[in-house]
Amino acid sequence: MYNIKAAAKILDMPKVTIRSWETRYSAITPARTETGHRLYSDQNLEDLKWLKIQVQEKGIKISEAVKQLHSSKRKPIEKVQNPGDFDADTYDKQIYELYMAASELDTERFNYLLDLNFSLFHYRTVFFSIVVPLMVQIGKEWKTARCP
Numbered sequence: 001m002y003n004i005k006a007a008a009k010i011l012d013m014p015k016v017t018i019r020s021w022e023t024r025y026s027a028i029t030p031a032r033t034e035t036g037h038r039l040y041s042d043q044n045l046e047d048l049k050w051l052k053i054q055v056q057e058k059g060i061k062i063s064e065a066v067k068q069l070h071s072s073k074r075k076p077i078e079k080v081q082n083p084g085d086f087d088a089d090t091y092d093k094q095i096y097e098l099y100m101a102a103s104e105l106d107t108e109r110f111n112y113l114l115d116l117n118f119s120l121f122h123y124r125t126v127f128f129s130i131v132v133p134l135m136v137q138i139g140k141e142w143k144t145a146r147c148p
Helices: 004-011 015-023 042-056 062-074 092-103 107-120 123-143
Strands: none
Touching: 004 015, 004 042, 015 042, 042 062, 042 107, 062 107, 092 107, 092 123, 107 123
């Protein structure tokens, strides 16, 4: 858990922007201390980082980015039924979430997850540890005709 000063430093964002996105747009809901100070979780920071990228790099209005964030979170991710199908050790969750979005032809969720991974990890890590194993898995599924 991080206070607002630490969150602002980690995200390289003004504290006023973080507060505004929370109160005006209901982007996130941080926990509160007994004295009312905000405490941000790792998930809150991931969400804020994703929103920052959408607004600053992609030119999306914050209100629209928040809608996309909330709609993507309403779609539950199923549990991995056969984790042995995936080759990567560390990034199984990321691969599986992308695989499910791709298999459901949910491009909005797929793009959100891909953007999120690029914001969390180095681009080489995303490519070699997530995208390549994902493509290998899709290829295996396609070869055995288990893929739609």
